[in-house]
Amino acid sequence: QSVLTQPPSTSGTPGQRVTISCSGRRSNIGRNAVSWYQQVPGTAPKVFIYNNYYRPSGVPDRFSGSKSGTSASLVISGLQAADEADYYCATWDDDLDGLVFGGGTKLTVL
């Protein structure tokens, strides 16, 4: 059972907009910034969003992040086949004194 809660799966068709949620507590998302990682099966994770909404260079602006209270979201607009992957949210938990990840969301592009 992960400390951060994500939906196990989501899907969309090319061109659609999808949202992946990440729910936590005051001790984690409520106090600290959230980052998001894309992991294509068989490869290492890659950061797509950091400090809640910043995109590293090279990440398309179709990807955006937000945070409100104890929840965060990753929005992917203009869905493409190449976006099919697992997505994880992460943040620091003050009570656990450690980093916590969401359980991951498998995105399928239909």
Add this chain to the structure above:
Amino acid sequence: EGQLVQSGGGLVQPGGSLRLSCAASGFAFSSDWMVWVRQAPGKGLVWVSRISDDGRRTNYADFVKGRFTISRDNARNTLYLQMNSLRGDDTAMYYCSRERGSNWNYWFDPWGQGTLVTVSS
């Protein structure tokens, strides 16, 4: 942005030991905290441990405390994870990564390619 190249995984019997290595290049290794994250087969990412830039401060997930030791050699630009008393549920792909950010607002980039640890008799 740098590169991390991992080595040292493999098959080990329950109760055995293994040391993972993570060689860094392309960034100021001695200036950054580093972390280990693992992923059991078919499961999600789980944070294991982190170490300060100078190697003097460490944090561990509860499930590895007393069994795993994180360390680093800044002269060799290399991060290590010494794993003792290994159990079947330690079977996972282990990733190293560079910790970015500050004041508990962190992100991780780049990541090593991963090294598979299999604990089985």
